[in-house]
Amino acid sequence: xxxxxxxxxxxxxxxxxxxxxxxxxxxxxxxxxxxxxxxxxxxxxxxxx
Amino acid sequence: xxxxxxxxxxxxxxxxxxxxxxxxxxxxxxxxxxxxxxxxxxxxxxxxxxxxxxxxxxxxxxxxxxxxxxxxxxxxxxxxxxxxxxxxxxxxxxxxxxxxxxxxxxxxxxxxxxxxxxxxxxxxxxxxxxxxxxxxxxxxxxxxxxxxxxxxxxxxxxxxxxxxxxxxxxxxxxxxxxxxxxxxxxxxxxxxxxxxxxxxxxxxxxxxxxxxxxxxxxxxxxxxxxxxxxxx
Numbered sequence: 001x002x003x004x005x006x007x008x009x010x011x012x013x014x015x016x017x018x019x020x021x022x023x024x025x026x027x028x029x030x031x032x033x034x035x036x037x038x039x040x041x042x043x044x045x046x047x048x049x
Numbered sequence: 050x051x052x053x054x055x056x057x058x059x060x061x062x063x064x065x066x067x068x069x070x071x072x073x074x075x076x077x078x079x080x081x082x083x084x085x086x087x088x089x090x091x092x093x094x095x096x097x098x099x100x101x102x103x104x105x106x107x108x109x110x111x112x113x114x115x116x117x118x119x120x121x122x123x124x125x126x127x128x129x130x131x132x133x134x135x136x137x138x139x140x141x142x143x144x145x146x147x148x149x150x151x152x153x154x155x156x157x158x159x160x161x162x163x164x165x166x167x168x169x170x171x172x173x174x175x176x177x178x179x180x181x182x183x184x185x186x187x188x189x190x191x192x193x194x195x196x197x198x199x200x201x202x203x204x205x206x207x208x209x210x211x212x213x214x215x216x217x218x219x220x221x222x223x224x225x226x227x228x229x230x231x232x233x234x235x236x237x238x239x240x241x242x243x244x245x246x247x248x249x250x251x252x253x254x255x256x257x258x259x260x261x262x263x264x265x266x267x268x269x270x271x272x273x274x275x276x277x278x279x280x281x
Binding site (some may be wrong): 003004009012013016028039040043046 | 072083086088089090091098116134144148262265269274
């Protein structure tokens, strides 16, 4: 039996996988950065009081 | 500012190595499946992500129970982290299944028992985020989240077992499958090795991401507490 060419689907699968994991990692980084900024702002405000 | 533990850095490095190795085993080491061709290679990551997805949903249910008993918010943070990370992995599982199904079943999607329960599971946990986002009081949010995670956790074993109990076109690679199953294949030793490497790699990455998410949740709680103090 001939093997059908399904390379495009395989590539699509791995692109989706790595893009999803990459986006999640990016979201973790951005949320952490924003929280750290918030924390610094609040601490600066408290120091001024 | 909490400093990053060395163990977490080690886990970061192991995760990168693990996923790199899993990709090599899936794309290079494992033999090409004779009928389906290269699309079968998404199977390794499909199983790996499904495994950590299921484990995470069960872990969230367990953490929810422990929170309800102890009322310690650290269990709530673990529960939330487990759900978030697992929902991300389970989305990949469903996407990979759909991509594989197009050449194997000639359709992107069908309302087969396995696909339906998997989709329901994902939607149940999307609703979990919506529920939590709608509750401001941290204690109440944790309590409602714990009960929801406990009930939602039931969907994980149901999704796992459904292809073994009902007539379904979803193949069972290890164990007996339904007579209606389409797209199954015999696991050669190279395929089996690639599958276990993927499962191991995703397990390490899962633990790593959970740890990062728990630390983030701790930071969120600190900022939320300061915000509440400042608003009084």
